[in-house]
Amino acid sequence: MKRALLSLAFVALGSMALAEPFVWPSTWTTAEPGEAVYGGNLRMYDIGDVRTFNPITSAESTTSRDLIMLTGASLMTLPPDSDVWIPYAAESVEMSEDGTVMDVTLREGLKWSDGTDITVDDYYFRYQAETDPDVGSNGYDSWFIEGEIIQMEITGERSMRFTFPLPDRTAFPVVGSHIPAPDHILGEIYREGGAEALQAAWGLDVNVADTVWSSPFVPTEFSSNERLVLEKNEYFGEWNVDEEGNALPYLDRITFELTGDQDAALNLYLAGEIDMFNPRNLDDIGVINVAIQNGDIDAIVLENMSPVASSQFIVFNWNLASDPWKQDLFRNADFRRAMSHLVNREAIVELVYGGAAEPMWSNVYQVLDYWVDPEVPKFPFDPEAAAELLAGIGFTQRNSNGFLVDADGNELGFRLVTNSGATAREQIVQIFADAAREVGVNVQVQTLDFNLMVEQLTTVGEDRPFEAILIGLTGGSRDWPFGVNVIPCGTNLHMWNQDPSGECIAPQETEASQLYYQGRQTLDTEEAREIGYQIQRALADIQPVIYTVSPSAHYSWRTHVRGEHPEDMISDLLGSREYELTFLAQ
Template sequence: MLKNLDSKSRIVSLVMLVLSLALILTACGGSSNPPQKQADSKFGGNLISTELGDPKTFNPIMAQETSSSNIFEGYIFESLITVNGKTTELEPGLAKSWSANDDGTVWTFKLRKDVKWNDGEEFSAEDVIFTYNVIYDEDIPTSTRDVLTIGGQKIKVEKVDKYTVKMTLPQPFAPFLRQQPPIIPKHKLYQAWQNGEFKEKWGIDTDPAKIVGTGPFIIANYKPGERIVMEGNPHYWQETESGKKYPYVKRWVREIVDSTETQVLKFEQQKVDFILVPNKDYRRLKKKSEQENNKYQLVNAGPTFSSNFVVFNMNPRNPELDKKPWKLDWFTNLHFRRAVAHAVDRETITEQVFAGLATPQWSPVSKPNQQFLNEDVQKYHYDLDKARAELKEGGFSWNEQEQLVGPNGHRVEFNFVTNAGNKDREAMLNIIANDLTALGMKIHTTPIEFNKMVKQLTSEWNYDAILIGFTGSIEPNVGANV
C-alpha cells in the first residue's frame, strides 16, 4: 500500500487516520471479552481513496461481489463477532460476549446495550433474529444461506431477552463463529420483506439516507461512476478512553475509477491518499518512495488471502448450450481441466504480472492462512507435454493444422473473459490464453465490466471461461458455495 504524506488540509494526520481505519476493522469485534478502548489520537480531516467500479447493491444480504461488500462490510454494517485483522483472532462485535454448551451445539450471545442504528433506533435481539429469518428465506437469493446451512438444516435462532440471543445448531460446526453475517435493521426492512419486496430494497438507486447500519460510517452521497461519500456515524457505539466516538475520519470520499492505471495516476498527482500498489508499478514506486524528500511511503502489509482462479462453465442450465452443446463435454472432462492446470505458467505470471510478489496456490486455502494451509496436495506444475498427454487421455486429438479437436469432432474454441480495468488480470488472461493456444485451442480473450461478468457467472450462466478472484478469509468454509 502507498500513502501520501502531505495531503495538507484534507487530513490532520494520515498515519493516524490509516491506523484508525485498521482499528475500525479490528477493535470492534479471540476472547469473548470486550475490546480495550483505544487511546485518543487526532480526529478530523478527509480521507480520499479509489474503488474499481460501482457497487451493485447496498444490501449486505443480497451482495455477491466485492465491488459491493468492500463499500459497506465493517463500515456500514457489522456482525456479532469480528476478526482481528492482525492476529486473526475472534473478537466481540455487536455481541459483547458469547458462550457454548459442552458439545458446541447451543450458543448464547450477549448483545451490547449501547448500540444504536445510525438513524438513532436501538439495536436489539429482534434485529439478529430478523437477519437470520431473511437469510433462510428461500425466496431471497443470498449466498449467505449456503454457509449457514449445516447438514442441510437451519440454525434455530431464539430471543432469550432484549439483549440475549440463543442459537441452536443441528450438529457441532467448527466454522460457525467465523461466519456470522452482517446484521440488518428490522425496523427498516421488515415490512419490505413481508411484502415480498426485500430483493429490491437498498439498490444503488436508493437515497443514501435510507440505508441504515450500526457501523462507524454512513453513506452521505453516491454518484454512480463518480464517487461514494461516507461520513462518521454520530450514533456509533465504540469510543476512545476519553469517550470520543470513532471514527477518526470525518469524511471519506471513495472515488470510482475505471482502471488501476487511473488509481496510480491520481495517487501520484496527490489526489488520493492511499492505494494498493499495482504489481507492474511496484519497483518504480518503491524506488521513488526511497528518494530524498519523497512525499509518499510504501508499506508492506504482507500476503493477502486473495487468490485468482479460472472457472469453466459446467452448468447444464447454460442458455447457450443448445447452440454448442459440446462445450459442456469439454469443460466437464477431468482430463481437459487437468491439461489447463498444467498449462498455467505460474512462474511467468509471478514475475511478469506480480513483480515477483506472488506465490502459486495449489488449493482453495491461501498461503497466509496458517490455521488451515496444507502444502501436501496435488500440484499441477507448468508442463505443456503433460498437458498434451492429459488431453489425449481425455479423447482429444489434433488435426493436420495442429488444431485441438474434441472427442465430438469440434475444434476447441471458446471465449475467455476477465474484468476490464484490472490490468493484472488482463495480463494473466493473455499469458494463460497464449499457452492454451500453444496446445491448439482457439481462445477469444475479452475484458468486460466487473458486475456484468459476475452476473454472467452467478445468474445468467452464459459464459465459457472466466478468470476471476476470490478475496477469501481465514475460514475456508465461507467459500463453500463458490
C-alpha cells in the same frame, strides 16, 4: 426534586458501569499508546457508484459499502491476529457441546446512530428479512446448511439462540458476522408493506442523513457517481474504546471519491487529492514511486504484501459423451498431471505480473496460509516429466504436424478457452499453449464472452459444450476455506464433473467430498485443518483443476495516515488497517 435528580444520576451511572465497552487491542495497529489524535478527514476512493443504501438487498462489495454495512454491531469479530472469533456486540457466546445450539447474550449500551438502543429485535428482524426468499437478500443462502435453515429465536431481553440443523464450522461466521438492521425503521416498513416495500426502502432517493447505522462512520452526504461522505457515529464510541479508554473512531470524517476508473483514482492520488490508493500492478507502483522521489507527494508504498484472495486455473471437462476418446483423456489423471507440468508458473509470474505474483499449487488461496498444506503434491514446470507421463499413456509418436499421436493415430490436442478482454488470462493461456506445443500437445486457444464461458462451465450433462477452460474464482473464508459448491460432487461449481447423476468419478473426488463434510462438522480448528490438508492432497494428486498463479496485493497511503496494521497483519483478506483505529498525524 433534588433527591429525584440524584437518584436518576445514579441509575444512569449504574447502567453505564454495567455497559462494558469493547476494547480495541493496541496490537491491531502500529500506533503507540496515546499517539492517536482525534479529528480529520480521510480522503479515499471507490471504484463504482453506490447502488443502494438498503443493507438487506445490497450485494456489491466496495470499501465504502463494506464500511457502512459490514462493520458495526456484528455479534462477533474475527481479529486480524487470530483465527478465533471473539464476542464483539455480544457480551457472551456459548455453544452447546454437540455444536448445534448457540446462545448469545448482547452487550449493554449498544446504540444506533440516531441514539436508539440496539436490541435483540434488530438482530431478529435482519434474520427474518434475509431468510425471506421474496426479499432477495444476498445473505439468503448463508442461513442454510445442506438445504436446512439455521433457526433463530429471541430467548430474553438481551439473549437469543441460534439452532443449527447439524454442527458446522461455517455456521459460526454466519452468526458471528450477523449484524442488526434497524427494526424501528426498516422493520416497520417490512411489517407494513412486506418484502416489496422493504426492497424499495433506502434506495438512491433516500436522504442519507435519515438512514440509521451501527457502524463507526455513517453516511451524511451523497452525490451519485461523485462523492460519499461518512461522518463519525458519535454513539459508536459509547461501546468501542481503545486500550486507554478513548472513544473510537478517531477520525471525524471519511470522504469517498466515487471515481469509476482506477486511472482517474491514480491521478487524484498523484495530485494529492486522496490519501490512499491500492496499486493494481507494478506500473502503478512505478508511477507512485517516481512521484514520491520527485517530491510531488509524501507517501509510502508496500509492495507484494500478500497474494490476493483469488485463483486462476485450467479445468478439463470430464463429461464429453460426444467424443469418448477425449472424455477418457480428460478423465486420465496422468494426462492432467502432464498438463500441470506444462504450466510455467515462474514465467507467468515474471512475464504476466512482472514478478508480483506467486505460483499456486493447492485449491486453498495462498493468502489463507494457515490452511495451505505445505506438503500438497506439486507438478512444477518440467516438459520432460510431462513428455514421460504422456508416453506412459500411449503418446509416443509424432504426426507430420509434429503433434503427439496414440497408437490409433489420434492427435493429442484440445481447445482451451478463456474470456475475451481479460489480458492476464489471455497471456497465461498463450504461455501454456506455447509450452504444450513444444512437447507435441496441440492446444488451440480461443477467447469467448465471459457469460457464455460461465454458462458452458456450469452446464450440467453427460455432454458439456467445452474441452478446457481457464477461469478464476474469488472469495475465501478463514474458517473453512473450501467452497460448498466446489468440492462436493454434484454441486454447481464442481466444474470438471457435472454429470446429471451428481456422482463422483475418481475415488479421490469421493474422498474429498466426504472429507469436506467431515471437516465442516469438525469444530476444533486444528483438527479441521488436518482434514483440510487431506482434501488438498486428494485433489492435488489428480489435478482436476490445474492452478496457475496468485497475483499480489499492494498498498500505498500518504504518510500522515496512521494506525495501520503491523506488516504481518496486512493482507488481501485483512486489509491494511482498521478504520476505527485510523488517525491523521498532525
